[in-house]
Amino acid sequence: xxxxxDYSDDDGDYYxxxxxxxxxxxxxxxxxxxxxxxxxxxxxxxxxxxxKVYEVEHESLSQGAIEKLMLADIEHISxxxxxxxxxxxxxLRHMNWNKERLIEKYMDNASAVSVAAGISLPSRSPSxxxxxxxxRSQSSSTRSGAAPLGRPSRxxxxxxxxxxxxxxxxxxxxxQPPKAEPFVCPICFDxxxxxxxxxSCDHLFCSGCWNAYATTKIREEGxxxxxxxxxxCSLVVPDATVQNILGDDTxxxxxxxxxxxxxxxxxxxxxxxxxxxxxxxxxSCSAAAHKSALTTMxxxxxxxxxxxxxxxxxxxxxxxxxxxxxxxxxxxxxxxxCRDDSETANWIKSNTKECSKCQSTIEKNGGCxxxxxxxxxxxxxxxCMGPWSEHGTAWYSCNRFDEKEGVDARDAQSKSRASLERYxxxxxxxxxxxxxxxxxxxxxxxxxxKMEEMQITSELTWIEVQFMKKAVDEVxxxxxTLKWTYAMAYYMDKGNEKELxxxxxxxxxxxxxxxxxxxxxxxxxxxxxxLRQKVTDKTVYVSKRNEIMxxxxxxxxxxxxxxxxxxxxxxx
Amino acid sequence: MASISSRRLRKELNEINAEGCPCGIKLLNxxxxxxxxxxxxxxxxxxxQGEVFKLMFRFDSNYPISSPAVQFVIGPxxxxxxxxxxxxxxxxCASILGNEWSPVLSVSAVCVTLQSMLASCxxxxxxxxxxxxxxxxxxxxxxxxxxxxxxxx
Numbered sequence: 001x002x003x004x005x006d007y008s009d010d011d012g013d014y015y016x017x018x019x020x021x022x023x024x025x026x027x028x029x030x031x032x033x034x035x036x037x038x039x040x041x042x043x044x045x046x047x048x049x050x051x052k053v054y055e056v057e058h059e060s061l062s063q064g065a066i067e068k069l070m071l072a073d074i075e076h077i078s079x080x081x082x083x084x085x086x087x088x089x090x091x092l093r094h095m096n097w098n099k100e101r102l103i104e105k106y107m108d109n110a111s112a113v114s115v116a117a118g119i120s121l122p123s124r125s126p127s128x129x130x131x132x133x134x135x136r137s138q139s140s141s142t143r144s145g146a147a148p149l150g151r152p153s154r155x156x157x158x159x160x161x162x163x164x165x166x167x168x169x170x171x172x173x174x175x176q177p178p179k180a181e182p183f184v185c186p187i188c189f190d191x192x193x194x195x196x197x198x199x200s201c202d203h204l205f206c207s208g209c210w211n212a213y214a215t216t217k218i219r220e221e222g223x224x225x226x227x228x229x230x231x232x233c234s235l236v237v238p239d240a241t242v243q244n245i246l247g248d249d250t251x252x253x254x255x256x257x258x259x260x261x262x263x264x265x266x267x268x269x270x271x272x273x274x275x276x277x278x279x280x281x282x283x284s285c286s287a288a289a290h291k292s293a294l295t296t297m298x299x300x301x302x303x304x305x306x307x308x309x310x311x312x313x314x315x316x317x318x319x320x321x322x323x324x325x326x327x328x329x330x331x332x333x334x335x336x337x338c339r340d341d342s343e344t345a346n347w348i349k350s351n352t353k354e355c356s357k358c359q360s361t362i363e364k365n366g367g368c369x370x371x372x373x374x375x376x377x378x379x380x381x382x383x384c385m386g387p388w389s390e391h392g393t394a395w396y397s398c399n400r401f402d403e404k405e406g407v408d409a410r411d412a413q414s415k416s417r418a419s420l421e422r423y424x425x426x427x428x429x430x431x432x433x434x435x436x437x438x439x440x441x442x443x444x445x446x447x448x449x450k451m452e453e454m455q456i457t458s459e460l461t462w463i464e465v466q467f468m469k470k471a472v473d474e475v476x477x478x479x480x481t482l483k484w485t486y487a488m489a490y491y492m493d494k495g496n497e498k499e500l501x502x503x504x505x506x507x508x509x510x511x512x513x514x515x516x517x518x519x520x521x522x523x524x525x526x527x528x529x530x531l532r533q534k535v536t537d538k539t540v541y542v543s544k545r546n547e548i549m550x551x552x553x554x555x556x557x558x559x560x561x562x563x564x565x566x567x568x569x570x571x572x
Numbered sequence: 573m574a575s576i577s578s579r580r581l582r583k584e585l586n587e588i589n590a591e592g593c594p595c596g597i598k599l600l601n602x603x604x605x606x607x608x609x610x611x612x613x614x615x616x617x618x619x620x621q622g623e624v625f626k627l628m629f630r631f632d633s634n635y636p637i638s639s640p641a642v643q644f645v646i647g648p649x650x651x652x653x654x655x656x657x658x659x660x661x662x663x664x665c666a667s668i669l670g671n672e673w674s675p676v677l678s679v680s681a682v683c684v685t686l687q688s689m690l691a692s693c694x695x696x697x698x699x700x701x702x703x704x705x706x707x708x709x710x711x712x713x714x715x716x717x718x719x720x721x722x723x724x725x
Contacts, residue, residue, distance in 0.1 A: 187636055187675045188576045189583040203676075212576065212637045213675060231674035 060304030118236030325553030493563035
C-alpha cells in the first residue's frame with residue numbers, strides 16, 4: 001500500500017498505511033474497531049474518484065486552456081463569417097461571447113453589428129465583412145497640417161450652432177490636400193515623432209501617445225477594448241495592433257490577455273475565475289451555472305493551482321470558501337444577520353431590560369430603581385419589574401420579588417428575550433467553531449512539536465507520527481462543517497427532520513471535541529502507542545461522522561427535505 | 573525632456589495666447605501646468621445672461637491621456653451655475669470629462685462644451701440627487717463615477 005500523503009481528495013484515503021499499522025499494533029486494537037476501519041477503507045479509498053453526494057463535478061482550466069477555448073470560438077466565427085480572427089474576436093467580445101446571438105444578429109445585419117463592435121465606420125462600410133479596421137501607419141509623412149488642438153474636431157459632432165468659435169467642419173484632413181509640413185501628433189505636439197498610427201478612421205497619432213494611452217487603459221482601467229483616441233470615434237483597436245502598440249512592454253500585453261480571458265470567463269456562466277490573489281486558473285462547473293441549482297447543492301470547487309492548501313472556493317457565492325453543508329442563500333442570510341446583530345445583541349442582553357408595558361428597551365445608567373419609561377410613562381421597579389405603584393412611595397429598595405405583577409412582567413420580558421437567546425445560542429456555537437478552526441494554526445505548531453517529541457521519545461519514525469497532523473486537519477475540517485450546521489439549524493423548521501439533523505450534528509460535535517481533547521493532552525512516552533491507536537481510531541470516526549453529516553444534509557437538499565422558518569431565496 | 577503633459581499644455585497655452593480664447597471665455601490664471609482658471613459666460617440669449625462663472629482645471633502628469641479634473645469654483649466672487657448637471661459644490665456631470673474623454677480634446681474644447689451645455693439649458697435647477705451627492709462627494713470630481721443620463725453634454 002502506498003504512503004502517499006499528498007492526496008488530492010481531502011475526503012478519502014485517510015489510512016493508507018493501515019495494513020502496516022495493523023501488523024504493528026498486533027492485538028492492541030479491539031478487533032471490531034479494526035474491522036470498522038477496514039470497512040471504512042473499503043468504502044472510501046476506492047471511492048476516491050467517485051463523486052460523493054455533497055461534492056460537485058467541476059473541472060479546472062489553466063489560462064492556456066481558456067485561451068484555447070476562446071480561440072476555438074473565434075475560429076468558428078471566423079470560418080462562418082469569412083472574416084479574419086482579429087475581427088471575429090472583436091465581434092465575439094462585443095456580444096459577450098454569446099455565439100448564437102452573434103450569429104443571429106450578424107446574419108440579420110452584418111454591417112450594423114460591425115459598426116457596434118467598433119470594427120468599421122458607419123458610413124463608409126456597407127459590406128463590413130472584410131473591413132477589419134486596417135491599420136494605417138506611416139513614418140515621417142507629409143500629412144496635412146497640424147490639426148489645431150481638439151477644438152475643431154469638437155465641432156464636428158454634436159456641437160450646436162450656437163458655439164461661438166467659427167466652426168471648422170472637420171479636423172485632421174483626409175479631405176484636405178496634403179501640405180508639405182510634417183505631420184504633428186495632435187495629442188503631444190511633439191514634432192520630433194516620426195512614427196504614426198491610425199485605424200481605418202484615419203485618426204493618426206504618434207506611437208508614443210498610442211502606447212501611453214493603451215497602457216493607461218489596460219493598467220489602470222482594466223479595459224479589454226481599446227478605442228481610437230479621437231473624440232466620438234468608436235473603432236476598437238484589434239489585438240494584433242494592441243500588441244504592436246505596446247511593443248516590448250510584454251508585461252502590459254500579458255495583462256491585456258489576462259483581461260481578455262477574464263472577460264471571456266465572466267461572460268460564461270459555466271466558468272468562474274479563481275478568486276485567490278494572482279491565481280490565473282478558471283473552474284468550469286456547469287452543474288452550478290444556474291442560480292436555481294444553488295437551492296439543492298453547495299458547489300464547493302477547487303482550482304488546479306499546485307499549492308498547499310489548495311485554492312478552494314464556492315462556485316455559487318463569494319461569502320466563504322467552504323460553507324458546506326448549508327446552501328449559499330442560507331449562509332448569506334446568516335452572515336448578514338451576524339454582522340447586523342451579534343455584538344449589539346450581546347450588549348442589549350447584558351445591559352438593558354424592556355419596559356413591561358410597551359417593550360421599549362431601556363438602559364439604566366444610574367439613579368434609583370424607580371423607573372419611568374420615557375415612551376409610555378409606565379412607572380416600574382428595575383429590580384422586580386413590577387409596577388412602581390405597589391412599592392408605595394417611601395421605599396426606594398425592592399424586596400417584593402415574588403409579587404404576582406412582577407412575575408408576570410418578568411415573564412413577558414423573558415418571552416421577548418427568548419428569541420434573542422435563541423439567536424445567541426446558535427451564534428455562540430457558530431462563532432466558537434469558527435474561532436477554534438482558526439486556532440488550528442496554533443494547534444498545528446503545537447502538534448508539530450509533539451510529533452518531534454514523539455520521534456525522540458519513541459521508536460516511531462516521521463511517517464508514523466503523521467497521524468497527529470492528520471487528526472488536526474480533520475478537526476479543522478469538521479469544525480468548519482459544524483460551524484455552518486449551526487447557521488443552518490437556526491433557520492430550520494422545527495420537526496423530525498431538524499431533530500435528525502441535530503442528532504447528526506451532536507454526534508459529530510461530540511466526536512470532534514473528544515478528538516480535540518486527545519490532541520491537547522500530555523504525552524507520556526510509554527503511552528504513545530496507545531495514544532496513537534486512540535487518535536487514529538478517533539480520527540477515522542470523526543471523519544466518518546463528518547461524511548454522514550455532509551452526505552445526509554446534501555441528500556436532504558436534493559430531496560427538498562429541509563424546511564425553513566424564514567423565506568429563503570429560491571424556495572417557495 | 574519635458575513630459576507630454578507640460579509640452580502639450582505649453583502648446584495649448586501658446587495657442588490661447590496667440591489666438592485668444594473662444595468668445596465668452598477668458599484665461600484668468602495659468603501660472604503652472606497643474607491648475608488653470610478660466611472665466612466663462614454665455615453670450616447671446618440664455619438663462620444665464622449676465623452671469624460669469626469661474627472654472628478650475630487640474631491636470632495630472634498623465635494629461636491628455638487622462639482627462640483634466642474640471643469644476644466650477646465656489647467662492648466669495650463666484651458661484652456654480654444652477655444647472656441640472658452642475659452640483660452645488662461645483663462638480664460637473666459631463667461625459668466628456670469622464671468616459672467620453674478623448675486625448676484630442678483640449679482645455680478650450682472643454683470650455684466650449686461647457687458653455688454650450690449652459691447655453692442649451694431650459695430650466696435652472698440643481699441635479700435631483702444634489703444633496704446626497706454633495707454630502708459625500710470627494711474633493712476631486714475625477715474620483716466620482718458619474719452615471720451620465722439625460723441628454724449627453
